Amino acid sequence: MDTALKALAEPRRREILKLVWATELPASLIAASFDDVTRSAISQHLGVLRDAALVVERRDGVHRMYRANRAEMKRVRRFLEEYWDDSLERLRDVAESAHREKGIPNE
Amino acid sequence: MDTALKALAEPRRREILKLVWATELPASLIAASFDDVTRSAISQHLGVLRDAALVVERRDGVHRMYRANRAEMKRVRRFLEEYWDDSLERLRDVAESAHREKGIPNE
């Protein structure tokens, strides 16, 4: 999960992900849509996304077709939503117990 | 926004954020809840979170009290949700998305 979040923290990779969200694309086309970076860099980004399971690869002759792994994306999304929503209650106790243990001044 | 995402990609900082989500805490207590890292490291993490506006600082005598900036967190959350949803929208526009569902691994 951490791998996925880190992968998403990079703007270039988010851009790639958007490209292959709805359509399957070969690496060459993905790389071609970035003019300020080499094909190699994109290939490496694709590797990171693949390792994070955010993207799936399928070989088609000389091409490697990529598309977003929406199942995994959903997992990330759920994780974050639980993070926002659950943190409040779940951690109030932790904070308060720490409060007591260390004996913080005033309040 | 990119600053915020990057800040969130670091597990330690997510942990800190959780701590100050529901309760305002002084830096010392926050640091005290991590035993494998120095106070200085936590201070620096707090600086990153502050720069990303994910956390607000309030001075109270010798203490610097921190709490999560929920407004900013909401912004990040919205950004991500638009990210998912915009892309999903595009997906809907792709006519063959329905039959492509069948080829999707796991889930």
Add this chain to the structure above:
DNA sequence: CACTTACGTAAGTGTCAACTAACTTATTTC
């Protein structure tokens, strides 16, 4: 005022990440 507490900041270190350039491997075409 000396002392302590609660913090930030500076400087230095090791590691990792993004990138380029060059090379390799697989596939199709002639």
Add this chain to the structure above:
DNA sequence: GAAATAAGTTAGTTGACACTTACGTAAGTG
């Protein structure tokens, strides 16, 4: 089978980052 195309891979560079130790500083305390 040689050449061309598509893509991954490796080596090396640069910069960022998480961290530590050491020091600085503001606020309270005897």
